[in-house]
Amino acid sequence: MHRPPHLRRRSFLKLGIGSAIVLAVAGGTIALMKPGLVEGKLSPSARLVLTRVAQAMLAGTLPAEPDRQKRSLDALLQRTDAFLVGLPVHVLAELDQLLGLLASAPGRRWLVGLSASWEDATAAETYGALKSMLASGTELRIQACQGLHDLVMVPYFSGEESWAVLGYPGPTPV
Amino acid sequence: MSNTPDPILEGLQRGWKVLGGKHGALPERITCDVAIIGSGAGASITAELLTKAGLNVVIVEEGPLKSSTDFKQREPEAYASLYQENAGRKTKDKGITILQGRSVGGTTTVNWTSSFLTPPDTLKFWQDKFGLKDYSVEALAPYFEQAQTRLNIEPWAVPPNENNELLRRGAAKLGIKAEVIPRNVKGCHNLGSCGMGCPVNAKQSMLVTTIPFALDHGATLLVETRAEKLIIENGRITAVQCIAVRPNASPVNAAAAPTTVVAKHYVLAGGAINSPALLMRSKAPDPHQRLGSRTFLHPVAITTAVMGRTVAAWTGAPQSIYSDHFLHTQPVDGPIGYKLEVAPLHPVFFGANLPGFGEKQAELFRQYPNANVMLALMRDGFHDQAVGGKVELRADGSPLLDYPLTDYVLEGARRSMLAMAQIQFEAGATMVYPGHELAAGTSTWAATKAAIEALPMKPLLTKIGSAHVMGGCGLAATEKMGVTRPDGQHWQLENLSIHDGSIFPTSIGANPQLSIYGTVNRLAQGLAKRLSGKEVTLA
Secondary structure, eight states, rough: OOOOOGOOHHHTTOOOOOOOHHHHHHHHHTTOOHHHHHTTOHHHHHHHHHHHHHHHTTTTTSOHHHHHHHHHHHHHHHHHHHHHHOOOOHHHHHHHHHHHHSSSHHIIIIIIIOOOTTTTOHHHHHHHHHHHHTOOHHHHHHHHHHHHHHOOOOOOHHSHHHHHHHHHOOOOOO | OOOOOOOOHHHHHOOOOSGGGGGGOOOEEEEEEEEEESSSEEEEEEHHHHHHHTOOOOEEEESSOOOOTTTOOOOHHHHHBBBGGGTTOOOTSSSSEEOOOSSSSSGGTTTTOBBBOOHHHHHHHHHHHOOOOTTTHHHHHHHHHHHHHHHTTEEEEEEOOHHHHHHHHHHHHHHOOEEEEEEEEOOOEOOGGGGGOTTTOOOOOOOGGGGHHHHTTTTTOOOOOEEEEEEEEEEEEEEEEEEEOOOTBBSSSSSSSOEEEEEEEEESSSOTHHHHHHHHHTTOEEEEETOSSSEEEEOEEEEEEESSSSSOSSSSSOOOEBBBBBHSSSSSTTOOOEEEEEEOOHHHHHHSSSSOHHHHHHHHHHTGGGGEEEEEEEEOOSSSTOOEEEEETTTTEEEEEEEOHHHHOOOHHHHHHHHHHHHHHHEEEEEESBBTTTOOOOOSSSHHHHHHSSOOTTTTTTTEEOOEEEEEEEEEEEEEEEEEEOSSSBBBOTTEEOSSSGSSOOOOOOSSSHHHHHHHHHHHHHHHHHHSHHHOOOO
């Protein structure tokens, strides 16, 4: 079976996968996975995953009006790409694998617990699946959810649009 | 545009010898009396004393040289340029996120200025368990006094901001003593932005004190340059090989020949985690398997409160009130003790560290002006269930800390969350959110108490952070017990000294910067005398 270099089994296992269920997912998924990062930026499939995750995690925080929400999400993902630039190579390798796995159908189903496709998933469905990751008791599922949380929250709150939501006046001039 | 003078830009204009990054290409080879690896608390105190003694010093720093002109009080830029791993360094199982500095000045450039003496019970434990007879309160006192004078360390005389005052108010209602924190500042503007680099040079970090002194006295500073490997022959170091690195720590050119720094003596002060990692990459002798073990973090548990009035936790001295009550109500080697402090809150720190997400959390985000995050810094290293973590190397040679959170430590997280929540309610909280993935906010002390008591305290679910990394090259009176001799010399390598927080045989039980300044001040004065014959002091 052909495996792209970023999916070599040895590096894949570095993600810390220990449980049988995840190995089963990985075994079935490995040939189907697309990279999560391309040239250090989010791949199209990873952008879709993070868009849905952001809509769930930032429900009530992102603008509700569709056009404004889309602009906000586009800006968020742009900041995510900027955030990736500063990350060490070992973190990027993990994120590449994680986002690739989550974008695949078996990864979405078994790791996230989401039956709808990322394209079709509602914010409520994604929210429920993400909560199930935290409550699962499975180390990898909790780590994956927390990794997604960082990838969404750090770039979101790096943007000045979050200041109005929070009521943060910005830095004091000196 | 700030009108604040920038002592770094002024020094560069005066002709300081700085190379690396935009400051100029690294030479193939550079020779000196002493090579110092790192530029943080221990490295820079050492650099000032050695240059004062007339020694020719080269300082090697992995991070960039940033200064007040660069410090814009904005988290994304600060985290990317001033912190290890973009402020997201994590332990092996990702159970603890570690804030550790990575620029000239090390963590002192970005810390919150809290400056505590090493607690007497910590020193007593070192004397009793590690044979460190000279590490007494009395013997170290003059060295601490010099550091306090040099860095203007005094109890904060300005009224605390509400974020800190509420700790004092809530604690007082419960009969718990809370006191004023000494800070290393001069002319502080009370901005609250210490964690992003002081834009007005009020913080007396290494960046604006000892580093300028050393550079004015002839030292050479290599920046964006990582000490990759020590060359060891017959129990001595003969050189340190260095490479140019990018902001994300990857090599600028993996195929390029390394820069070789040749010195008579070497001082390792890259901080805990990084210092043991360099010794591991260099295959330094470690006959008793001590290297990298007993690495401590002061694991921090948190509770977030929404207070009944505005807190504005982003402004004002970040930390000015603390309580050591829960360090002193049980024996040092009993159930884990903890120090209580508060955290300054800026948007990324607040948004990214709150557990949970979704509609309910959106309500909490909007309560940000009224939010308070309380911190319990747990004192690890004093019990056989709190032996800390072990530094490992990844395949690329970068360090990774394996720090399993034991039930003993996590039980401390539960006790400290209970204490913090009660203090927050006494101070006027309307809601408290324990730092746990499965917790929800509750509006009364009784409900919060019941919730915290029922939470499963497990790694990952219990939100644990750290801003203090200590140990891994521990001091000990015998080579079987540690990596570093009581005088700072490596037990097996005769021309290597270790002068940073990695030498602490336990955690400190207090924010560690002054402990590093004080202990290293004594070690570096001894080293200066050995190498130059001259007596020098810090102040």
